[in-house]
Amino acid sequence: MRKEDCFYLGKIVSRHGYKGDLLAKLDTDQPGEYENLESVFISLGNTLVPFFIRQSRLHKSELLRLSFEEVSGEDAATKLIGAELYLPLTQLPELSGNQFYYHEVIGFSLIDRQHGHVGEIKGVNDQSSQVLFIAEKDGKELLIPVSDPFLERVDRKAREIHINTPDGLIDLFLNP
Template sequence: MKKEECFYLGKIVSKFSFKGEVLIKLDTDEPETYSKMESVFIDYNNNLVPFFIEKSALHKSDLLRVKFEDIDSEEDADDLMKAEIYLPLTLLPKLEGDQFYYHEIIGFQIVDNIFGEVGIITSINDTTAQALFEIDRNGTEILIPMNDEFIDKVDREAKVIYVNTPEGLIDLYL
């Protein structure tokens, strides 16, 4: 399994018991969706290695307490500290309407209802206070905030996102 075929689910943040249990900080708004998994991929020495889950339960709000098969001691668990957890993209719940996962809209075209065709989404910058569409327009980078009020429609079949940006925003980049 390659990382490109997976999505990041979280990170092992601490040991929980002397029997090898660990706590995983989940990167999701719906942790309960992932409380009954059978296995996960752990980024171990730059390889995605499958680990099977003996038992798991939500711990506090966004932590998952997990007992992996064959991880039976604190020393075994120490080896997994700070490791990232992944699942195959095929396990992502399907989103409806104008909701989308960042990875699925790369390559979509952005069309503004006043400006017209803006360009192609090359990536999403989510390191800022508000996530941004990074758009390539013939070699010029244009950034548009991913604001619900700006997004009119997501057309998955045509691979187009229709936006309604404030007047002059796109012109700032040109």
Template sequence: MKKDDCFYLGKIVKKYSFKGELLAKLDTDEPDLYDNLDAIFIDLRGNLVPFFIERAQLHKSELLRLKFEDVETEADADALLKCDLYLPLELLPKLEGNKFYFHEIIGYKILDKNFGEVGVIKAINDSTAQSLFEIDRNGIEILIPMNDEFIVKVNRHNKTILVNTPDGLIDLYLEG
């Protein structure tokens, strides 16, 4: 399994017991979707290794308490601390309406209600306080905040996202 075929689920943050149990912080708004997993991929030194789960249950609402098969001791658990967790993309819950996963919209066209066709999404910048669409318009990079108030409609069939940005926002990038 390659990382490109998977999504990041979270990170193992600490040990829970002396019997090899671990706590993972999940990168999701709905952690309860993942409390009955059979297996998970753990990133061990750049390789995704499958681990089978004996039991998994939510712990204090945001952490997932995991007991893996063949992880029986504190030393076994220590080896997995701070490791990233991944699952195959097909296990992602399907999103509808104007909700989307960042990886899913790469290559979508951005259309603005007033401006018209803006360009194609080449990446999502989520390293800032607010995530940004990184759009390529014939070699010019345009950044549009991923603000719910700006996103009018996500059309998965046509691979377009209709936005309504404030007047002049797109023009700022085009004025030479």
């Protein structure tokens, strides 16, 4: 399985107990949706390796406690701390309306109500307190907040996201 065919589910953050159980921090608002998985792919080096789940359950509502068939004991579990978890894109629940996955909108056009086409989405920065679209137009980079008040419509068929940004925001990037 290639990473391009998968989505990032989360990261193993610590051991739990001495039998080899692990705790994973999932990159989702709904960790309970992933409580009954049969398997996950774990990134080891540059390879995704399938691991089969013996048992999983929510731990303190935001972590997923995992018991893998292939892992027994503290030493084996310790080697997986920090490893990233992936699932095939086919396992993502389908979204509709103005909901979208960040990876899904890469390559979409940003259409502002006042300025029209303001760029193509090259990425999404979700590492800061405010999630941002990273768009590019005519060699210039634009950083547009991913915010419900700005988001008007997602048109999957046309591959467009229609936004209504505050006065002056687009000009900061295109007309410095």
